[in-house]
Amino acid sequence: MYGSSGNVESEGRYGLIDWIPSEPLGALNVRFYRYDPETGQRERLALVYNDEDGVYDTWVATDATHQPWYPWDPDDYDFLVSNGEVTFNFAGGDEEGKGLFKLGTTYAMYLLPVDTLGNWGGGGYLTFKLDERYSDDDEPVVELIPDKATVTPGGTFTVTVKAQNVKEYVADEYMEIVADHEHSISGGHDVSFNSALTYIQIPVVYSKDLSVSKVEMPNFMPKKMDLCATNDYQAVTPDATFNVLTIYRGFVDGAVESEQATDVLAKITFEVPSDYPTGTYVSAQIGYEGMFAYYPDYSELPNSIFRDSDDRPIDGIVTDLSPQSVLVATSTNETLIVKHVSAKSKSILKKVITPKRVPLKTERGER
Structure with missing residues (x-):
């Protein structure tokens, strides 16, 4: 990304992905991937949601032709991931997701930048995995459940x-x-x-x-x-x-x-x-x-x-x-349909997770 640096820092169920472009960006496009824990084979992913609350809650595996590029806010240089709620800082406005990143599974985020003159830069993968003392299936959680809507x-x-x-x-x-x-x-x-x-x-x-x-x-x-x-x-x-x-x-x-x-x-x-x-x-x-x-x-x-x-x-x-x-x-x-609002604060967690900069690894060839 024009000589930028990028990093992934994990704190159990949370991980902070951040990057620094070497010059202002006019656009930033991202894709997401998942790696099979047994075979290591990479899957191309697309975001979907299964109900009408407007919250992305499912990945669908797809091929190179149908895998979408997601326009990211070019002025936003980080992404806080967790196995719970996340906020995608898309160029058209923030979108919420929940339960997308599973504990113990390896994912990757591919970033493809465009400068303010419309020139495409060299992209790069940021690979991450969230580790905890348990899996998503046996996560110890206390929650409230109402009996009616x-x-x-x-x-x-x-x-x-x-x-x-x-x-x-x-x-x-x-x-x-x-x-x-x-x-x-x-x-x-x-x-x-x-x-x-x-x-x-x-x-x-x-x-x-x-x-x-x-x-x-x-x-x-x-x-x-x-x-x-x-x-x-x-x-x-x-x-x-x-x-x-x-x-x-x-x-x-x-x-x-x-x-x-x-x-x-x-x-x-x-x-x-x-x-x-x-x-x-x-x-x-x-x-x-x-x-x-x-x-x-x-x-x-x-x-x-x-x-x-x-x-x-x-x-x-x-x-x-x-x-x-x-x-x-x-x-x-x-009933009324109300868009979900994330209960987690990215600004608070970013103060807890202090990243150190490492070179962004770039893989050429098929994206």
């Missing part, structure tokens, strides 16, 4: 706080990531230790006009006594007031629960006011301190906490911070 004024809906693969992940007390330097991924070893899961705290921030009518906390940890508590309060800051319901779960030796263990931490039933305006949304999401511009008492900040029997934080568990919205409508058959 619409609710009538005066009605109720239930949000399930689900902890998928968390118990299984914590059962392995030694976890390690080994960086794949062959694909320009830095970081070496990432090792974490933990003993038995003892404590979980999940704050759920919900719309200010909702009220909590019921909280159920089924048995979660097998062969342990479950301790359960909640705290429903208002977090008041100079900028806003938030309703927060914090779920507390403790697991100790004692009388074993007779109920079969599940992966559900809580089921929260919310009630909508009878005079709530229709055509608007109510929502709930897992809270974290970054939602608050200012909060006087750090100990009360709504953060998720996972601790082991030695009172150490357990590393690697994902909390899905995406807001879960429910439409208030006169009929539960009424």
Whole structure:
């Protein structure tokens, strides 16, 4: 790219791809590729989405004739990838994607630049792979799942706080990531230790006009006594007031629960006011301190906490911070299609991942 440099830096489930052109660009075109983990054969990829939310969620393998070039914003010099949500900085405007880059799979991004005079430059591949202590199939994640898409004024809906693969992940007390330097991924070893899961705290921030009518906390940890508590309060800051319901779960030796263990931490039933305006949304999401511009008492900040029997934080568990919205409508058959908005902030993560520059590898021949 006119003597540019490029780099890929990985931090577990995230990777920062960046490049520096040696002169201003008039256009930048990109293509995406995937490598078969068993054969190493390269696949040409095209973006598609399977529903009407406008979020790319699937790759389709194609051939050279049908593989699209995606016009990239020529003034944008990086791309934050993850196995969750990503933002494609296309020339026509940002587009969202989700679940496109799988853990443990090697991908490549090919960049073909054009200068401000219309001259085509030499392109180059940036190859990357995201590595974690687990695969996408057994990723430990806590998420909110609403039981319906619409609710009538005066009605109720239930949000399930689900902890998928968390118990299984914590059962392995030694976890390690080994960086794949062959694909320009830095970081070496990432090792974490933990003993038995003892404590979980999940704050759920919900719309200010909702009220909590019921909280159920089924048995979660097998062969342990479950301790359960909640705290429903208002977090008041100079900028806003938030309703927060914090779920507390403790697991100790004692009388074993007779109920079969599940992966559900809580089921929260919310009630909508009878005079709530229709055509608007109510929502709930897992809270974290970054939602608050200012909060006087750090100990009360709504953060998720996972601790082991030695009172150490357990590393690697994902909390899905995406807001879960429910439409208030006169009929539960009424729906609105709303374009998804990414919950992850590229600007915040770029401060965490500090890249070092390495020469951009260029492969000539068929693109």
